[in-house]
Amino acid sequence: MGETLIKTERLRKVFGDFTAVDDISFEVYKGEVFGILGPNGAGKTTLIKMLSTLLHPTSGRAFVAGFNISERPGDVRKNIGMVFQEPTLDIELTARENLDFHARLYGMDRRKREERIKEVLEIVDLGEKADELVKKFSGGMQRRLEIARGLMHSPKVLFLDEPTLGLDAQTRRKIWEYINQLKEKRETTIILTTHYIEEAESLCDRVAIIDHGRIIAIDTPGKLKGRVGEDTISLVADNLERLAKLLEPLDGIRVVKVTENLLISVSDGERIIPEIFSIAQENNIKISSINLKKSTLEDVFILMTGRKIRDNSDGKLWHVMRTRRR
Amino acid sequence: MVEVNGIYVLWLRDIKRYVRARSRIIGSLGMPIFFLAFLGMGFRRAQIPSLPAEISYIDFLAPGVVSMVVLFTGTFSGISIVWDRQFGFLREIMVSPVSRTTIALGRTLGGATTAIFQGMLMLIVSLIVGFRPDPVGTLSSLVFMTLIAISFTGLGIAISTLMEDIHGFQLVVNFFVFPIFFLSGALFPITEFPTWLKVVSYLNPLSYGVDGMRWSLIGFSEFNPILDFAILTAFSIGIIFLSTFIFERTEVG
Numbered sequence: 001m002g003e004t005l006i007k008t009e010r011l012r013k014v015f016g017d018f019t020a021v022d023d024i025s026f027e028v029y030k031g032e033v034f035g036i037l038g039p040n041g042a043g044k045t046t047l048i049k050m051l052s053t054l055l056h057p058t059s060g061r062a063f064v065a066g067f068n069i070s071e072r073p074g075d076v077r078k079n080i081g082m083v084f085q086e087p088t089l090d091i092e093l094t095a096r097e098n099l100d101f102h103a104r105l106y107g108m109d110r111r112k113r114e115e116r117i118k119e120v121l122e123i124v125d126l127g128e129k130a131d132e133l134v135k136k137f138s139g140g141m142q143r144r145l146e147i148a149r150g151l152m153h154s155p156k157v158l159f160l161d162e163p164t165l166g167l168d169a170q171t172r173r174k175i176w177e178y179i180n181q182l183k184e185k186r187e188t189t190i191i192l193t194t195h196y197i198e199e200a201e202s203l204c205d206r207v208a209i210i211d212h213g214r215i216i217a218i219d220t221p222g223k224l225k226g227r228v229g230e231d232t233i234s235l236v237a238d239n240l241e242r243l244a245k246l247l248e249p250l251d252g253i254r255v256v257k258v259t260e261n262l263l264i265s266v267s268d269g270e271r272i273i274p275e276i277f278s279i280a281q282e283n284n285i286k287i288s289s290i291n292l293k294k295s296t297l298e299d300v301f302i303l304m305t306g307r308k309i310r311d312n313s314d315g316k317l318w319h320v321m322r323t324r325r326r
Numbered sequence: 327m328v329e330v331n332g333i334y335v336l337w338l339r340d341i342k343r344y345v346r347a348r349s350r351i352i353g354s355l356g357m358p359i360f361f362l363a364f365l366g367m368g369f370r371r372a373q374i375p376s377l378p379a380e381i382s383y384i385d386f387l388a389p390g391v392v393s394m395v396v397l398f399t400g401t402f403s404g405i406s407i408v409w410d411r412q413f414g415f416l417r418e419i420m421v422s423p424v425s426r427t428t429i430a431l432g433r434t435l436g437g438a439t440t441a442i443f444q445g446m447l448m449l450i451v452s453l454i455v456g457f458r459p460d461p462v463g464t465l466s467s468l469v470f471m472t473l474i475a476i477s478f479t480g481l482g483i484a485i486s487t488l489m490e491d492i493h494g495f496q497l498v499v500n501f502f503v504f505p506i507f508f509l510s511g512a513l514f515p516i517t518e519f520p521t522w523l524k525v526v527s528y529l530n531p532l533s534y535g536v537d538g539m540r541w542s543l544i545g546f547s548e549f550n551p552i553l554d555f556a557i558l559t560a561f562s563i564g565i566i567f568l569s570t571f572i573f574e575r576t577e578v579g
Contacts, residue, residue, distance in 0.1 A: 052421050078423040088414035092343050104335040105422040149418075 002030040005157055005189045006051065011060035013046050020046040022213035023060070028157075028206075031186040033179070035204030036193040037297060039309050043213040044193035045085060048161050051191070052082050065156045078106070081155035081188075083146045085162045091135035095126060095145050098134060099152055106153040120148035124178060140171035147178060151188070158182075160192040164199060172199075179203055195309055197298045209301055216304045221297060228299040230254075231269035235276070235290040236261045243285050247276065269294060332424030336432025337439065340403065344440040351444070354399060358448055362391045363455055365513065376517040381546055388449075388457040389467070389539040390512025396445040396474045397510075397532055401503050403437030404482015404569075408489050430483060430570040437479035438472065445471045459543035467542035473558040474535035480565035487572045510536045516548055531561045 006028040013021040021043045028034045036044045049055040051064055053073040062069045065079035089098050096117055103113040121127045124144035134142065143163070150158055163179070164172040180203065182188055194200055200207050201221045208218040217224055237243050240262045244255050247264065253272065256263040266272045269292045280287050301309045344351070366384035373379065377386060410416040419429055449464070459467075485498060509523070510532035516524055527533050538554035541547035547554070 054417065054420060074423055074425065077421055080421070082417075082421045084414060084417055086414045088418040090339070090343075090415050090418075091413065092346065093339070097342070101335060101339055102418070102422070105332060105419070105424055107331055107423070 004028070005030050005066075006034075006062070006064050006191065008051070008062040009060055011047070011050060011062050012058045013043075013050055013055060014058045019213050021050065021057075024210070024213070024215055025060075026208055026215060026218055028189060028191060030189055032205045033183050033190045033192065033203055035200040035207040036191065036210060037195065037197070037200040037207050037301075037309070038193075038210040039195055039307075042195075042210050044195075044210060045161055046213075047210075048159050048191065048193055052080055052159055053077055079156045081150035081153065081158040083143075083150040083158070083160045083163060085165055087142055087146070089134045089142055089145060089149075092133065094131050094133055095121070095137075096130045098145065099149055102149050102152050108153060116152055116154075120151050123151065123181070124148045125174075140167055140174075143167060143171070143175065144178075147175065151182075155188065157189045157191065160190060162193055162195070164194075164196065176203060197296050197309065200297055207297065209297070209304070211301070211305050217300060224297060224300045225295045226267070228295050228303050230265045230267050231295055232256075232263065232265055232293045233269060233273065233276070233290065234261050234263050234293075235287055237280060237285050237287045239285050242283070243280060243287075246279055246283060250275065329425060329428045332422075332428040333432040333435060336419070336424075336429060337436040340433070340436025340440060344443070351447070354402075354444065355395065355448060355451065358391045358395050358398075359451060359455075361394070362387060362452055362457075366455065374514060374518065376515045378546070381544065384456055385458065385544050386515075386540070386546070387513065388452040388455075388459070389543045390510070390536050392445050392448045392452065392467075392471070392543075393474055393510065393512055393532065393536045393539050394507055395448040396441045396471050396535075397478050397507060398503060399444040400437055400441035400475045400478035401482040401485075401498075403440055404433070404479040404484075405486045405489070405495065405498065406437070407433060407483060407486040408492050408495075411486075412491060426574040426576075427570045430573040431566070433483055434476060434479050434566060434569065437482065438475035441475035441479060442468070442471050445475070460545060463542040463545070465542075467539050470535055470538035470542060470554070470558065473538075473555075473562050474532065476562040477531055477535070477558065477565055480562065480569040483569040484565065484572050487569075487576050506530055506532050509533070511548065512536045531558060534558045534561075 004027050009025050011021055011024045012019065024047060036047065038044050046055065050057050051062060051069060053069050053076050056070065064076045067075040067079070069076050090101070093101065099117045099120065100113055103116060108116065117130070118127070121130055124147055126141065126144055126148065129137070129141065134145065137145065147160070147163065150160070160179070164175050167175070176199070179190065179192070182190065183203070192203065204221060206218065206220050207224060208215050209224070210216065217227070240258050244258050244262055247253055248255055252267040254265045256265050273290065273292065277287065298309055301307070362384070366387055369383045372383060374383070407416065449467070485502075509527045509530045511527060516527045516533060519527060534549065534554040534557045537547050537549045538551055538558065541551040541554070
């Protein structure tokens with residue numbers, strides 16, 4: 001693990017009698033993609049707003065890029081890029097003007113500005129739209145432009161608050177691609193909040209699961225899933241009893257039950273399946289069907305809270321949130 | 327350096343948006359033009375007791391209407407921060423390294439500049455309607471326009487920090503901006519008011535702006551122009567401090 005870029009110590013934020021962020025401490029290291037996973041209203045956005053100096057913590061301390069967020073907010077802001085959940089572009093300006101405005105706010109000179117605008121527009125495939133007014137952009141294009149803008153001044157830390165919320169599956173995948181490109185370069189440390197399980201699993205090096213303002217677990221996605229155990233394989237074969245006995249002694253396998261099908265719990269499903277097949281074949285047992293269920297971070301969340309992360313009314317909620325702001 | 331640059335960038339954005347919104351430029355001049363043209367024609371032959379006979383009503387009215395344009399444009403562009411908040415753009419500015427003071431100053435200067443532009447446009451239009459100002463006086467009228475512009479853009483910014491969303495806008499227009507306009511002596515001399523209203527007018531900073539404008543453009547004034555200048559300067563400096571002070575304390579949730 002490299003240099004610590006973000007450190008929070010018992011960070012709290014209270015609004016009236018509601019505690020949005022409660023006693024949160026964690027560290028993020030250079031080059032990491034760090035996920036904050038939790039249901040809507042868990043305190044993810046409040047946490048990120050404190051780290052980006054938009055909200056003052058009620059108590060506790062935090063350091064971003066080495067600077068105390070309460071004492072040196074200006075220095076913190078110089079070193080971070082921010083992509084908000086809601087649109088924050090000036091829709092009356094063109095894409096280029098939005099980026100140029102941003103670059104000037106960060107004190108970049110003309111040559112650097114022009115160079116970077118080209119680069120970041122390239123990253124998010126908006127090069128051809130540079131001189132169009134942002135109000136003509138679709139939601140997905142606007143989000144891409146926001147990500148480009150967050151990257152403009154080459155920040156040490158990039159905050160992405162629900163970067164794919166409300167986007168269609170195709171655009172979401174595209175944005176994951178951009179984030180993965182950034183991840184490979186390992187120049188920017190990325191903190192992203194999300195309530196999409198797949199997003200946290202596929203993008204993040206480490207994930208903090210938060211609920212009701214508290215961190216309930218923090219680790220790599222693999223190790224977190226290790227807590228719920230394991231993947232489950234269920235299979236149907238012509239001699240289940242015998243197959244169960246043969247599989248029992250293998251490493252990392254636990255036979256759960258044998259009824260009309262065989263249920264086994266394994267640590268690494270993909271790796272073990274071929275082994276099962278070869279054992280079955282050697283012993284002349286015919287497997288007629290096999291099914292692998294991978295454990296997810298959702299299972300981790302359910303294990304720790306007894307609830308699911310996501311309700312299915314997600315799209316609707318986004319709509320309500322947006323209309324309420326009007 | 328970042329701060330000076332920040333003020334410039336915010337100013338530039340306001341100017342860009344202003345130049346681009348041609349329909350708004352013309353649209354917002356509509357009402358003042360009608361005020362000038364129709365009131366001017368309607369009261370053409372009316373004689374106001376406290377007004378010297380050689381000053382025609384349209385000459386009296388035009389500086390008032392120009393002040394009106396500066397008042398409205400300035401206040402509105404100050405309040406337009408509410409729009410930025412609603413469309414989220416304020417956050418983009420608030421997480422950037424420029425300080426809150428710089429943001430408030432940049433917005434004040436940007437808004438004030440557009441208000442001055444609008445005022446000058448209105449002055450030009452009033453020439454077409456038949457207003458004949460003192461050519462030298464137009465220079466000193468620019469000074470007063472600037473002071474009015476800064477005062478009310480700053481006031482608009484201060485008001486905007488108290489507004490949650492844009493729904494309060496009509497309230498501000500009808501119960502704040504219009505009374506300021508009517509009580510400023512823009513349409514008739516303050517001397518005509520009953521005493522208690524006169525007192526209110528004396529407390530209205532725009533009264534001194536209108537008076538200064540009128541002194542510059544037609545050489546008639548109810549107060550001493552130096553007093554106009556001093557009070558308005560003091561007010562605009564005060565309002566800059568007030569608006570930056572309030573603005574620094576806002577959290578953008």
